[in-house]
Amino acid sequence: MMTTDAKVTRVEYVPLWRVRLNLLLKSVRTNWALFAENPVGLVGLGVIIFFGLFALAHPILMNTVWEPRIYHPTMGYDMEIMAHPSGPSARHLLGTDPLGRDVLSQLMYSTRYEFVLGLLSAIVTVLIATTIGAVSAYYGGIVDTLLMRLVDLVIMVPFIPILIVMSSLMEVGMLELALIIGVLSGFGGTSIVVKSQALTVKVKPFIEAARIAGGGDAHIILKHLVPNLTPIALLYMMFVVTGAIFSEAVLSFFGLTTIEMSWGLMINVTQTQGYLMNFRTWYLLIPASLAITLLCAAFYLVGRALDEVVNPRLRRR
Amino acid sequence: MWKFLGKRLLQMLVTLLLFQAVTYFLIDAQPGDIADLLAMDPNIPPNERARLRAELGLDRPPVERFLTYIGNFYTGNLGVSFEEYPTKVIDIIKERLPRTLVLFVTASIVSFWTGFITGKVLAWRRGGFIEYASTITGVTLYTVFTPWFALMMIWLFAVKLDWLPAGKFLDPVEWLDAPITANLVFARMIWTALAGLVVMFAGFLLSNRVERRYRTGLRLASVLLPVGGVLLYWWDSGLALYGWDILSHLILPVLTVTAIAYGGMMLLTRTSMLETLREDYIMTARAKGLSEKVVRDKHAARNALLPVWTGLVFSIGGSISGGIITETMFSWPGIGLALLQAAQVADIPVAMGAFTLLGVMTLVSHLVADVGYAFLDPRIRYT
Numbered sequence: 287m288m289t290t291d292a293k294v295t296r297v298e299y300v301p302l303w304r305v306r307l308n309l310l311l312k313s314v315r316t317n318w319a320l321f322a323e324n325p326v327g328l329v330g331l332g333v334i335i336f337f338g339l340f341a342l343a344h345p346i347l348m349n350t351v352w353e354p355r356i357y358h359p360t361m362g363y364d365m366e367i368m369a370h371p372s373g374p375s376a377r378h379l380l381g382t383d384p385l386g387r388d389v390l391s392q393l394m395y396s397t398r399y400e401f402v403l404g405l406l407s408a409i410v411t412v413l414i415a416t417t418i419g420a421v422s423a424y425y426g427g428i429v430d431t432l433l434m435r436l437v438d439l440v441i442m443v444p445f446i447p448i449l450i451v452m453s454s455l456m457e458v459g460m461l462e463l464a465l466i467i468g469v470l471s472g473f474g475g476t477s478i479v480v481k482s483q484a485l486t487v488k489v490k491p492f493i494e495a496a497r498i499a500g501g502g503d504a505h506i507i508l509k510h511l512v513p514n515l516t517p518i519a520l521l522y523m524m525f526v527v528t529g530a531i532f533s534e535a536v537l538s539f540f541g542l543t544t545i546e547m548s549w550g551l552m553i554n555v556t557q558t559q560g561y562l563m564n565f566r567t568w569y570l571l572i573p574a575s576l577a578i579t580l581l582c583a584a585f586y587l588v589g590r591a592l593d594e595v596v597n598p599r600l601r602r603r
Numbered sequence: 604m605w606k607f608l609g610k611r612l613l614q615m616l617v618t619l620l621l622f623q624a625v626t627y628f629l630i631d632a633q634p635g636d637i638a639d640l641l642a643m644d645p646n647i648p649p650n651e652r653a654r655l656r657a658e659l660g661l662d663r664p665p666v667e668r669f670l671t672y673i674g675n676f677y678t679g680n681l682g683v684s685f686e687e688y689p690t691k692v693i694d695i696i697k698e699r700l701p702r703t704l705v706l707f708v709t710a711s712i713v714s715f716w717t718g719f720i721t722g723k724v725l726a727w728r729r730g731g732f733i734e735y736a737s738t739i740t741g742v743t744l745y746t747v748f749t750p751w752f753a754l755m756m757i758w759l760f761a762v763k764l765d766w767l768p769a770g771k772f773l774d775p776v777e778w779l780d781a782p783i784t785a786n787l788v789f790a791r792m793i794w795t796a797l798a799g800l801v802v803m804f805a806g807f808l809l810s811n812r813v814e815r816r817y818r819t820g821l822r823l824a825s826v827l828l829p830v831g832g833v834l835l836y837w838w839d840s841g842l843a844l845y846g847w848d849i850l851s852h853l854i855l856p857v858l859t860v861t862a863i864a865y866g867g868m869m870l871l872t873r874t875s876m877l878e879t880l881r882e883d884y885i886m887t888a889r890a891k892g893l894s895e896k897v898v899r900d901k902h903a904a905r906n907a908l909l910p911v912w913t914g915l916v917f918s919i920g921g922s923i924s925g926g927i928i929t930e931t932m933f934s935w936p937g938i939g940l941a942l943l944q945a946a947q948v949a950d951i952p953v954a955m956g957a958f959t960l961l962g963v964m965t966l967v968s969h970l971v972a973d974v975g976y977a978f979l980d981p982r983i984r985y986t
Contacts, residue, residue: 442965446924575751582746
C-alpha cells in the first residue's frame, strides 16, 4: 500500500514557470510558422532588422573610422570640401548637407530615435487602449457610455492639425511627441478595436468560472481578460508605430518640434536652406524620405502579417 | 430616421462645443500672445502694446474670453484676424473653404470608387505576382511620406514633363486684366461641375430602369451631354482661359491626395473581400452556376462594401490631415494652410475658425457615412 503511494507521488515535479515557458515557446513556434507563410510580412521584418542594425552601427562607426569633428550628425563640419552641399563621394557616401554635415551619419543617428519614438508611443497606446477596452467592456453601462463618448471625441480630432496646434503651444521634443501620439491614438480607434475583442472574451465560460470561484473584478480583468487582449493589442502596436514615425516626420518637416536630429528635420533643413525644389541635390531629400517611407511601410507590413496570424479568416487556407 | 437625425445633430453640437473648448484653451495656453510678438518692434511702446492687448480683449481672463468667443461664434461672428488685422475671419474662411472642400471631396469620392473596384478585382485573383505587386503598391501609397510624395509628383508632372503648374491657386500673370475675381470664377466652376454631375448621376439611375437594349445608349448620353454642356457653357462665357488656369492648378493636388487615400481603400477592400469570399452564400452562389462576375459583383462585393464603408469613416480624419500636408506642399490656399500659418503666429481667431471648420467637416462626413450605412445595410435601421 505504502509503496504504490510513494510511486505515484514521485512523479517528477515541474515548476509552474517551466510549464508556462514551454507553452509560450510552443505558441511562438506555431505562430511563427503562420507568420513565415507570408513573404510580405517577412520582408517587413527584414527591413526593421536592417534599420535596427543601421542604428546600432552608428556609435560603432563614430568610435572607429569616423572622426567626430567631421562626421558628428549635428555639429560636424568638413573643412576640406569647398562648397556644401556636396554630392556623394568616397569620404561622404551620401554627400553633405548645406551646413556641411555628413548625410549618412545623420541618417544613421536619427534611426535610433525613430525606434524609441515609435515603440514608446506604441506602448503608451497599448496601455491606454487595453485599460479602456477592458474596463468599458467589463463594466458596461455608464462607464462604457462615458468612455466611448470620449473615444468618439478623440477619433473626431484630425490628427496632424491637433499636433500642429499642440506644438505651437509648447516645446515638443521626442518624449512629449511620443506621449501625445500615444495618448491620442490610445483614446482613439485602437481602444474600440480592443473593446470589441474584450466583449467577445467577456462572455466566455472561463470568465464566469472565475467569478464563481470568487474572483474579484480587478482579478478577472487583470488575470483573465487582459491576457486575451494582448494579441490584438500587439497587432495594433505595429500600426501605431507607423503613425508615430509618420507624424514626427511631418511635424519636424514643418519645423514645429525641438528635436535636434531626425529624418523629418533633415528634410526641413533641406527646405529652409532652399534645396527642396532643387532636384539635382537628390541626396538631401531622397535618403531621409525613403527611410521614413520604408520604416513606416515595414511596421505596417508586419502588422498586416500579424493580422493574418490573429485573424484566421484572412489566411489562404 | 428624422428622430435619429435630430438626436445625432444634438450630439454633434455637444461634441463640437467640447472640441472648441479644448482647442480654445490649448491655443490660449501658448506662452506669449500677438502683442508679445510685437515686443521686438521699438516703434511700439509698452503702453501702446497694453492698449492693443486691451483692444483685442487679451487682458481679460481666458474663461470670460472663451464664453464671449462661443457667444459670438454661434451668432455668426467669428472675429477678426490678428495677423491681417482688419480682415474678418469669416471672409478668410469663405474664400478658403470651397478650395479645401473641392480638394477633399473630390479626392475622397474618386479614391473610394477606384479603390473599391481595384480591391474587388485583386481579391478575386489571389496569389502570384499581382497579389504581391498590389500589396506593395497599396502599402507604399498608404505609408509614403506625404510631403515627399507631393514633391515627387511636382518633379514628375511640373518639372520633368512640364504638363502642370507646380503649385499655388493660379498664375497671377494671366489674371492681370481679368474681368472678374478668381473666387467668382472658382465658384462658377464648382456650380457647373455640380450641375453636370447631377445630370450624369440621374442619367445613370435612369439607365438601370429602362430596357436593356437602350441602356448603353442612355449611359453614353448621360456622360457626353453634361460634359459637352459644361464645356459649351465655359466656351461661351469667355472665361474658359481663367477656368482652365485654376483647373490646371487643381489637378496635381487632387491627384496626390487621391493616390494617398486610394492605397488604404484598396487594401481595405481586398481584406474585406477575402473575408466575404469565405462565407457560405458565396459557395451557394457558385453552386447555383452563376457566372464568376455575378458572384463577384453582386454577391461578394456588395457585402464586402460594409466594412470598407466603416473604414472610410475612420480614414476621414486621416485624409483631412493628408489634405493639410498637400495644401502646404502645393501652396494651395485652403483651410489647412490657413491653420498652419495662424497656429505659428498665435493668431487665435483664425486658428480657431480654421480648426473648428475642420472639426465640422469631420463631423458632417461621419454623419454622412452613418446615414449611408443604413442605406447599404438593410439590417441597420436608425429609429
